[in-house]
Amino acid sequence: MATAETAIFKQQGFGKSLGIGEAPALVIVDFVVAFDDPKLFGGGNIHAAVEKTVGLLAFFREHRLPVAYTRYVFAEDGSDGNLLTAKVPNLKILTEDNPVGFVVRELTPRPGELMVRKRNASAFFQTDFSSWLARLRVDTLVVTGAVTSGCVRATVVDALGYGYRPIVPTDCVGDRAIAPHDAGLFDMQQKYADLYTRDELIAALKPRLGKKVAAE
Amino acid sequence: MATAETAIFKQQGFGKSLGIGEAPALVIVDFVVAFDDPKLFGGGNIHAAVEKTVGLLAFFREHRLPVAYTRYVFAEDGSDGNLLTAKVPNLKILTEDNPVGFVVRELTPRPGELMVRKRNASAFFQTDFSSWLARLRVDTLVVTGAVTSGCVRATVVDALGYGYRPIVPTDCVGDRAIAPHDAGLFDMQQKYADLYTRDELIAALKPRLGKKVAAE
Amino acid sequence: MATAETAIFKQQGFGKSLGIGEAPALVIVDFVVAFDDPKLFGGGNIHAAVEKTVGLLAFFREHRLPVAYTRYVFAEDGSDGNLLTAKVPNLKILTEDNPVGFVVRELTPRPGELMVRKRNASAFFQTDFSSWLARLRVDTLVVTGAVTSGCVRATVVDALGYGYRPIVPTDCVGDRAIAPHDAGLFDMQQKYADLYTRDELIAALKPRLGKKVAAE
Amino acid sequence: MATAETAIFKQQGFGKSLGIGEAPALVIVDFVVAFDDPKLFGGGNIHAAVEKTVGLLAFFREHRLPVAYTRYVFAEDGSDGNLLTAKVPNLKILTEDNPVGFVVRELTPRPGELMVRKRNASAFFQTDFSSWLARLRVDTLVVTGAVTSGCVRATVVDALGYGYRPIVPTDCVGDRAIAPHDAGLFDMQQKYADLYTRDELIAALKPRLGKKVAAE
Numbered sequence: 011m012a013t014a015e016t017a018i019f020k021q022q023g024f025g026k027s028l029g030i031g032e033a034p035a036l037v038i039v040d041f042v043v044a045f046d047d048p049k050l051f052g053g054g055n056i057h058a059a060v061e062k063t064v065g066l067l068a069f070f071r072e073h074r075l076p077v078a079y080t081r082y083v084f085a086e087d088g089s090d091g092n093l094l095t096a097k098v099p100n101l102k103i104l105t106e107d108n109p110v111g112f113v114v115r116e117l118t119p120r121p122g123e124l125m126v127r128k129r130n131a132s133a134f135f136q137t138d139f140s141s142w143l144a145r146l147r148v149d150t151l152v153v154t155g156a157v158t159s160g161c162v163r164a165t166v167v168d169a170l171g172y173g174y175r176p177i178v179p180t181d182c183v184g185d186r187a188i189a190p191h192d193a194g195l196f197d198m199q200q201k202y203a204d205l206y207t208r209d210e211l212i213a214a215l216k217p218r219l220g221k222k223v224a225a226e
Numbered sequence: 227m228a229t230a231e232t233a234i235f236k237q238q239g240f241g242k243s244l245g246i247g248e249a250p251a252l253v254i255v256d257f258v259v260a261f262d263d264p265k266l267f268g269g270g271n272i273h274a275a276v277e278k279t280v281g282l283l284a285f286f287r288e289h290r291l292p293v294a295y296t297r298y299v300f301a302e303d304g305s306d307g308n309l310l311t312a313k314v315p316n317l318k319i320l321t322e323d324n325p326v327g328f329v330v331r332e333l334t335p336r337p338g339e340l341m342v343r344k345r346n347a348s349a350f351f352q353t354d355f356s357s358w359l360a361r362l363r364v365d366t367l368v369v370t371g372a373v374t375s376g377c378v379r380a381t382v383v384d385a386l387g388y389g390y391r392p393i394v395p396t397d398c399v400g401d402r403a404i405a406p407h408d409a410g411l412f413d414m415q416q417k418y419a420d421l422y423t424r425d426e427l428i429a430a431l432k433p434r435l436g437k438k439v440a441a442e
Numbered sequence: 443m444a445t446a447e448t449a450i451f452k453q454q455g456f457g458k459s460l461g462i463g464e465a466p467a468l469v470i471v472d473f474v475v476a477f478d479d480p481k482l483f484g485g486g487n488i489h490a491a492v493e494k495t496v497g498l499l500a501f502f503r504e505h506r507l508p509v510a511y512t513r514y515v516f517a518e519d520g521s522d523g524n525l526l527t528a529k530v531p532n533l534k535i536l537t538e539d540n541p542v543g544f545v546v547r548e549l550t551p552r553p554g555e556l557m558v559r560k561r562n563a564s565a566f567f568q569t570d571f572s573s574w575l576a577r578l579r580v581d582t583l584v585v586t587g588a589v590t591s592g593c594v595r596a597t598v599v600d601a602l603g604y605g606y607r608p609i610v611p612t613d614c615v616g617d618r619a620i621a622p623h624d625a626g627l628f629d630m631q632q633k634y635a636d637l638y639t640r641d642e643l644i645a646a647l648k649p650r651l652g653k654k655v656a657a658e
Numbered sequence: 659m660a661t662a663e664t665a666i667f668k669q670q671g672f673g674k675s676l677g678i679g680e681a682p683a684l685v686i687v688d689f690v691v692a693f694d695d696p697k698l699f700g701g702g703n704i705h706a707a708v709e710k711t712v713g714l715l716a717f718f719r720e721h722r723l724p725v726a727y728t729r730y731v732f733a734e735d736g737s738d739g740n741l742l743t744a745k746v747p748n749l750k751i752l753t754e755d756n757p758v759g760f761v762v763r764e765l766t767p768r769p770g771e772l773m774v775r776k777r778n779a780s781a782f783f784q785t786d787f788s789s790w791l792a793r794l795r796v797d798t799l800v801v802t803g804a805v806t807s808g809c810v811r812a813t814v815v816d817a818l819g820y821g822y823r824p825i826v827p828t829d830c831v832g833d834r835a836i837a838p839h840d841a842g843l844f845d846m847q848q849k850y851a852d853l854y855t856r857d858e859l860i861a862a863l864k865p866r867l868g869k870k871v872a873a874e
Contacts, residue, residue, distance in 0.1 A: 173792030360605030389576030
């Protein structure tokens with residue numbers, strides 16, 4: 011975006027930092043086979059983001075921090091088709107048992123990690139995700155996944171509203187086209203989330219977690 | 227956006243039309259003094275969008291269709307400050323009695339029209355807006371207001387999720403910068419809403435309403 | 443309850459009638475094997491209510507009115523255990539594939555009817571049920587099922603809030619004990635719902651549906 | 659309730675204890691002038707519960723624990739009337755500026771304490787209450803107020819769903835009639851909340867808070 015365009019956001023006081031809290035969790039949004047496949051819903055920089063997320067997931071697991079995943083699940087008989095599937099009918103292929111709706115192999119969920127089944131963009135919308143975060147007393151939500159301008163962004167907007175500081179590792183989110191990816195990151199940085207690269211984020215999290223472990 | 231970038235959306239089946247239902251309502255999002263003033267939260271094409279909305283509001287009132295407004299309202303004592311006001315602290319000036327938080331003069335609400343007080347981007351988030359739409363059996367929600375890439379978009383995403391077909395009259399929504407405005411419209415058209423110009427929308431609504439009146 | 447106790451409700455203006463709207467739907471709450479079995483979560487007048495509901499379901503199907511069911515579904519690995527399962531641990535047996543969590547044979551769902559999977563008492567809580575009702579432009583929700591003082595009541599309270607007039611056919615809801623059943627009906631009648639017997643309700647619905655069919 | 663009736667709850671595994679967590683908050687539901695006045699919505703044991711709550715509020719303030727209040731607020735022009743006001747029309751008198759809707763003098767809110775304006779029974783329904791609890795990392799919600807079988811109970815059911823352990827001090831909640839009060843307490847104890855008398859609760863909280871202070 012032109013500098014002239016971004017100046018107004020600074021002048022009006024947008025884009026302050028939320029900071030990292032004491033209790034982070036990780037959510038991996040829609041990194042399923044279909045969103046990793048350019049012939050279905052993938053493309054752009056999505057696969058690169060999947061690969062970057064592998065290391066971030068390992069970090070969260072190593073420190074025993076909460077990990078959740080989302081995937082779309084629609085009924086086989088079409089009974090729960092909604093306005094999103096009216097707008098994007100192909101999403102209806104993502105049923106409970108269709109392997110293209112499963113999380114990609116590199117990020118396979120482990121028993122005890124939460125799987126959020128959803129029928130709209132946001133991980134929070136009409137799901138138990140916010141209650142899981144509340145019970146675990148999470149205060150900071152690291153949001154990765156696909157696509158930046160869709161489910162990632164909707165999840166970030168809702169996370170902010172529900173009271174969990176959203177953090178977006180910019181290289182762990184991807185989109186099927188780069189212009190919406192970039193526009194999504196810009197909007198989120200100004201209004202809804204703090205942005206880090208994955209490695210910056212890990213570096214920022216490490217001392218906090220160390221301290222916590224040391225104190226226990 | 228480059229044609230090469232948009233081709234993938236068509237190929238993957240995004241951007242189908244939702245169509246207009248039988249019972250439309252209008253929501254005017256955050257067209258308040260502060261968002262009409264470039265020194266506060268305004269700028270870009272917001273004021274032009276306010277002016278275009280005057281005629282659309284007149285049309286809805288003339289046909290006695292439901293009209294709602296939103297505005298941010300935060301407590302004077304800061305007790306309901308949230309993560310959005312952490313990210314954008316200036317929003318805290320929008321209290322119940324501060325005139326910069328009132329709907330602009332051109333669009334002054336009338337008694338009986340709904341005012342939705344909110345503390346986050348979406349008109350639906352933690353408000354009674356969806357219940358008002360349900361009681362009125364609305365099926366189509368025309369979303370106008372500011373800003374395209376923020377509260378308008380968040381309202382559209384939630385409208386789709388709550389089961390109300392979102393329609394965005396592109397010249398009745400505005401943003402403080404044009405790049406986020408355009409990116410927001412692109413995303414909404416592909417995934418969440420049908421887009422019309424104001425005059426196209428009025429032309430599309432007229433015959434339906436005529437029929438309805440004739441049938442009664 | 444003693445007459446002296448109920449007098450205050452009338453005097454304070456509680457218990458007005460909501461009336462029946464134009465577009466009713468039926469929800470059958472938790473009439474699953476486990477709630478029909480006194481050794482699991484059943485007992486009291488639940489089975490009698492199941493039997494009465496058979497005729498009501500037939501009526502809704504015959505008039506092609508929307509029908510939904512709810513059942514509890516918890517993950518096999520315990521990852522979505524919540525505070526309700528902390529309070530009532532046995533509920534965790536109700537997994538996707540455990541037949542005791544399936545709707546009872548007499549009320550077997552048909553393809554196209556909605557199944558709401560839930561993890562709390564209310565059919566609305568963190569589910570897509572309200573959006574399904576909105577898309578269908580339902581305005582009146584007939585709530586049957588088990589138990590009166592638990593999931594039925596929580597569903598009724600939320601239906602009222604979401605804008606759908608709740609109607610409770612008193613002989614189509616049941617509870618494992620009669621005192622909570624009666625207390626639940628009293629509270630709902632005063633504050634949240636209109637009460638009918640099943641046959642009164644069918645008689646009240648019939649002329650409306652006839653008119654609707656005639657007009658089409 | 660007869661012992662024969664309550665036996666089934668124990669046998670089926672209801673009524674386990676949730677326990678007290680690390681971070682309690684207090685909510686005072688609808689202890690406003692109108693609910694303290696038998697000629698409006700009061701009566702029964704409500705005023706006694708107000709008096710008992712004075713000491714509990716003092717305890718929470720002394721330990722600087724979060725305190726919130728709720729009150730009904732409907733618009734002067736009737737634009738936000740809903741199905742609850744259809745069922746109980748008198749509630750519409752509770753507008754922003756009508757003193758009968760203000761919290762009773764004995765429990766007057768202090769600046770910085772949260773006021774939740776609501777239009778339905780539950781403090782959580784279409785309000786920002788859950789987000790406030792999440793931001794404060796509350797894990798235990800002490801629910802006091804009026805009436806036991808209405809707004810208190812609806813708040814408790816939602817607290818459980820949103821992930822906050824509900825605790826009801828039985829002598830700090832009241833109802834306009836004793837039978838619904840008792841039935842409400844029974845249901846909550848079996849399915850949704852832990853019950854204490856006020857003094858038992860303060861005794862149970864004290865050592866935890868002491869430890870916390872000592873550790874800081």
